[in-house]
Amino acid sequence: MYSIEKLTGGYASKPVIEDITFEIEKSQLFGILGPNGSGKTTLLKMLSGILPYSSGQVLLKGKPIKQYSAKELAKTIAVLSQHSQQSFSYTVKETVSLGRYAHQKGWFQSWSDEDEAIVQRVMAQTGISHFENHQIPELSGGERQRVFLAQALAQEPEILLLDEPTNHLDLSYQKELLDLLKEWTENSGLTVVSIFHDLNLAGLYCDQILLMDKGKIQINDQPNEVLQEERIRQIFRTQVQKQPHPKVPAPQIVLLRDRDEEKEGRVLIDDSLLKFSSEYIALTSTVPLRTMSSGVVGAGIGWNDTFVNRHVNKNYRCEDHRAEMATYLREKGFEPSQTVGMMTAVFLEDACYHFYEENHFSALIVVTAGVGNAVDASMSGAHCSQLIPGTINTWVFVNGELTEEAFIQSIMTATEAKAKAMVDLTIEDAVTKTIATGTSTDSILIAATQRGHKLEFAGTITPLGKMIGKGVYECAVEAINKSTKRKKNL
Amino acid sequence: MLKQFTRKFLNNKGVAYLTAFIFLIITMLMGISIGTVSVPALDIVKIIGSEIFRLAPSGEIDPMHANIVMNIRLPRVILAGIVGASLAIAGAAFQGLLRNPLADPYTLGVSSGASVGAVLTLFFGISIPFAGAFTLPLLSILFAFVTIFVVLIFARQIDRSMKVETIILTGIIFSSFLGAFISLMIALTGDELRQIIGWLLGSVSMRGWEYIKIILPFFLIGSVILLANSRELNAMSFGEERAQHIGVNVQRRKMVILFAGSILTGAAVAVSGTIGFVGLVIPHLTRLLWGPDHLHLLPLSIMTGGGFLILADLVARTIISPTELPIGVITALIGAPVFAMILMKRRVERRG
Numbered sequence: 084m085y086s087i088e089k090l091t092g093g094y095a096s097k098p099v100i101e102d103i104t105f106e107i108e109k110s111q112l113f114g115i116l117g118p119n120g121s122g123k124t125t126l127l128k129m130l131s132g133i134l135p136y137s138s139g140q141v142l143l144k145g146k147p148i149k150q151y152s153a154k155e156l157a158k159t160i161a162v163l164s165q166h167s168q169q170s171f172s173y174t175v176k177e178t179v180s181l182g183r184y185a186h187q188k189g190w191f192q193s194w195s196d197e198d199e200a201i202v203q204r205v206m207a208q209t210g211i212s213h214f215e216n217h218q219i220p221e222l223s224g225g226e227r228q229r230v231f232l233a234q235a236l237a238q239e240p241e242i243l244l245l246d247e248p249t250n251h252l253d254l255s256y257q258k259e260l261l262d263l264l265k266e267w268t269e270n271s272g273l274t275v276v277s278i279f280h281d282l283n284l285a286g287l288y289c290d291q292i293l294l295m296d297k298g299k300i301q302i303n304d305q306p307n308e309v310l311q312e313e314r315i316r317q318i319f320r321t322q323v324q325k326q327p328h329p330k331v332p333a334p335q336i337v338l339l340r341d342r343d344e345e346k347e348g349r350v351l352i353d354d355s356l357l358k359f360s361s362e363y364i365a366l367t368s369t370v371p372l373r374t375m376s377s378g379v380v381g382a383g384i385g386w387n388d389t390f391v392n393r394h395v396n397k398n399y400r401c402e403d404h405r406a407e408m409a410t411y412l413r414e415k416g417f418e419p420s421q422t423v424g425m426m427t428a429v430f431l432e433d434a435c436y437h438f439y440e441e442n443h444f445s446a447l448i449v450v451t452a453g454v455g456n457a458v459d460a461s462m463s464g465a466h467c468s469q470l471i472p473g474t475i476n477t478w479v480f481v482n483g484e485l486t487e488e489a490f491i492q493s494i495m496t497a498t499e500a501k502a503k504a505m506v507d508l509t510i511e512d513a514v515t516k517t518i519a520t521g522t523s524t525d526s527i528l529i530a531a532t533q534r535g536h537k538l539e540f541a542g543t544i545t546p547l548g549k550m551i552g553k554g555v556y557e558c559a560v561e562a563i564n565k566s567t568k569r570k571k572n573l
Numbered sequence: 574m575l576k577q578f579t580r581k582f583l584n585n586k587g588v589a590y591l592t593a594f595i596f597l598i599i600t601m602l603m604g605i606s607i608g609t610v611s612v613p614a615l616d617i618v619k620i621i622g623s624e625i626f627r628l629a630p631s632g633e634i635d636p637m638h639a640n641i642v643m644n645i646r647l648p649r650v651i652l653a654g655i656v657g658a659s660l661a662i663a664g665a666a667f668q669g670l671l672r673n674p675l676a677d678p679y680t681l682g683v684s685s686g687a688s689v690g691a692v693l694t695l696f697f698g699i700s701i702p703f704a705g706a707f708t709l710p711l712l713s714i715l716f717a718f719v720t721i722f723v724v725l726i727f728a729r730q731i732d733r734s735m736k737v738e739t740i741i742l743t744g745i746i747f748s749s750f751l752g753a754f755i756s757l758m759i760a761l762t763g764d765e766l767r768q769i770i771g772w773l774l775g776s777v778s779m780r781g782w783e784y785i786k787i788i789l790p791f792f793l794i795g796s797v798i799l800l801a802n803s804r805e806l807n808a809m810s811f812g813e814e815r816a817q818h819i820g821v822n823v824q825r826r827k828m829v830i831l832f833a834g835s836i837l838t839g840a841a842v843a844v845s846g847t848i849g850f851v852g853l854v855i856p857h858l859t860r861l862l863w864g865p866d867h868l869h870l871l872p873l874s875i876m877t878g879g880g881f882l883i884l885a886d887l888v889a890r891t892i893i894s895p896t897e898l899p900i901g902v903i904t905a906l907i908g909a910p911v912f913a914m915i916l917m918k919r920r921v922e923r924r925g
Contacts, residue, residue, distance in 0.1 A: 094733075131818065133814055133817055133818070152822070153817060153820050153821060153822040153823070154820040154822075156820065157818065157819055157820025158820070160818075161818065162814075162815075162818040164814065164815070164818075171669075171672075171674070171810050171860060171865030172864070172865060173807075173810075173864075173865050173866070174864070177807070177864075177865075177866055178811075181804075181807055181808055181811070181819055182819060184804060184808055184819045184820050184821065185819065185820030187804075234819075235818075238819065238820070
């Protein structure tokens with residue numbers, strides 16, 4: 084559609100844009116990103132033919148854009164700018180109808196049935212038909228933006244150029260507009276070129292992103308390639324982190340707030356924070372901890388400041404155990420949305436915990452273990468799938484900053500250590516009569532303060548891995564022994 | 574439902590044109606009828622019928638009445654009407670072009686330019702060979718256009734993209750400069766002083782058919798050009814960039830519209846001096862009543878502008894009869910309060 088070759092230009096003497104070359108293909112949703120003053124709007128104005136360039140070439144469908152007449156151009160390109168001036172109270176329909184200007188011929192252009200049909204269609208498409216007789220100044224920002232979108236569509240363009248179309252729009256309109264644009268590129272062959280301010284919206288909707296900095300192209304590639312943490316940090320000069328979108332395969336960039344660790348005080352998670360009662364073991368942290376866990380509530384990845392391991396009767400059965408657990412937590416004065424909650428049938432007096440310390444980091448490990456329904460994971464096919472509480476619950480609190488990789492490795496290391504404890508204690512799977520590796524409903528929690536020493540890995544031979552491996556093994560052995568002893572005594 | 578709406582819409586516009594037309598006719602009849610010698614409206618119709626359309630008069634016509642109507646009042650009313658229409662349509666076009674409902678030919682310096690041309694003609698007694706009576710309007714138009722051209726060149730020097738704000742500011746600067754220039758010339762004249770001052774304050778009295786012949790061609794050319802550009806004016810009232818995106822050749826159309834505006838203003842200033850407020854108030858009022866669409870705004874402004882100036886002239890010559898007031902005084906006296914009232918009423922409506 085578009086082919087831009089060595090484009091240079093700008094205002095007055097200083098070029099805003101220097102030596103830019105790229106292509107835009109048909110039916111793409113093409114995003115332009117960049118910090119303020121990077122030349123995005125200037126580039127878009129050159130693409131729309133409104134701003135002359137000093138050297139290079141903009142080819143539109145193979146023909147230099149300078150050779151198009153204003154009307155020809157308007158039949159190919161429509162532009163929706165950030166804000167439009169309007170001094171007079173035109174009605175919505177009058178405004179949209181102006182979009183047909185380029186298609187009308189003669190001195191006293193007449194309004195054809197086709198014009199009317201197209202205007203009605205685009206007003207329906209943008210959902211503004213019901214206020215076609217309202218005046219523009221009466222409308223809200225979002226409605227006004229849709230009116231001008233309809234005007235642009237009335238031009239029946241092949242290309243739509245947008246300058247931050249979602250500016251001034253609230254969340255639902257942003258989504259609505261971009262969903263519409265996406266649909267049109269996919270179904271009607273429209274090509275959309277848009278400046279974005281919001282990296283995440285761009286990442287979510289664009290097929291291709293051009294990242295600009297200081298009038299030059301930084302990168303022109305797929306969203307996932309463009310939105311790299313390091314690159315965004317450098318170009319926008321700010322602290323960000325990249326994350327996958329939870330629902331669709333699109334990159335998301337999140338801002339990081341500047342944190343004053345000294346002001347927040349030192350945070351140390353150790354055994355002094357543990358609270359025991361006959362019903363539960365709880366740990367409450369003064370700051371939220373980054374957690375990766377399995378459990379009844381608060382499972383997955385998140386930030387939590389309360390951790391509860393609750394004792395339930397062996398015969399505990401409940402239709403909706405999550406809701407029941409949440410109610411229980413609330414009754415005990417914990418906030419379920421900030422809590423990782425687990426259940427166990429084990430007597431909590433048998434819990435075992437130790438605090439381990441290294442030079443720059445430390446960890447608190449808490450294990451409750453019952454091996455009543457121990458399972459050999461390699462042969463678990465022999466078991467029925469009924470869940471029975473009677474579990475090994477492992478908590479690992481790390482005073483340090485963990486990468487996501489370290490979180491996952493921590494889980495692996497802790498699991499391996501637990502399995503080794505089962506082997507060394509020759510715990511048998513009652514069904515298969517082989518050595519068990521765990522129980523059927525084991526849960527694990529890795530929580531980190533995310534401040535202090537940075538721990539990138541937690542594999543078995545890394546400093547953190549060594550600490551977790553040793554700690555979980557020791558605590559598990561001790562806890563299993565305690566619980567076995569209690570059973571024998573009974 | 575749609576048809577019903579279209580019909581209602583057409584009806585509305587039909588009502589608008591009818592109202593404006595009736596207003597124009599009534600003011601014309603009043604302008605011809607009222608004066609030291611009162612001519613009944615029916616007689617006026619009879620006189621015009623017989624003198625202009627050569628119809629056989631049905632009944633006696635007083636020859637004195639016929640004389641007054643044909644040689645004094647009719648030309649005066651027609652001249653006032655054309656001048657008012659020219660200023661109003663030029664004002665409407667400038668306002669649309671500059672996206673400023675408070676702009677008029679004066680803001681751009683066009684009127685001042687035309688005045689300088691006219692004053693120079695009167696001062697030096699210039700007469701272009703073969704142009705004869707057209708010397709005055711031609712020089713006025715020439716100066717009006719040169720002024721707007723210089724204003725635009727200046728504006729371009731300041732800001733290459735020629736923003737509307739820049740043009741208005743440059744126009745105001747030129748207006749002041751040319752105003753001072755006229756004052757200087759008046760100070761230098763001796764005997765011609767009264768004639769020039771009288772002309773400057775604006776009047777349509779004692780001009781006769783000659784002046785109508787002078788202004789009419791320019792009025793027709795300017796109006797037709799502007800009417801042909803009403804869609805472009807609509808587009809440009811959304812901003813020049815947007816107009817360009819919609820497909821308007823902005824640079825060329827802007828020049829054409831400014832040229833037509835200069836023709837209208839220059840010719841009006843040449844025949845009647847500087848009459849303020851018509852170009853400002855009439856388009857604004859018309860827009861408030863019937864909407865901003867230039868397709869209708871321009872022709873409606875012609876009618877309301879013409880009627881308004883006829884009415885203003887009538888008041889000017891009758892209110893302290895036999896002395897005549899300069900018409901500009903009346904347009905300002907009527908125009909300013911009406912304008913303020915409209916603004917306030919709109920405020921209240923919007924709040925309510």
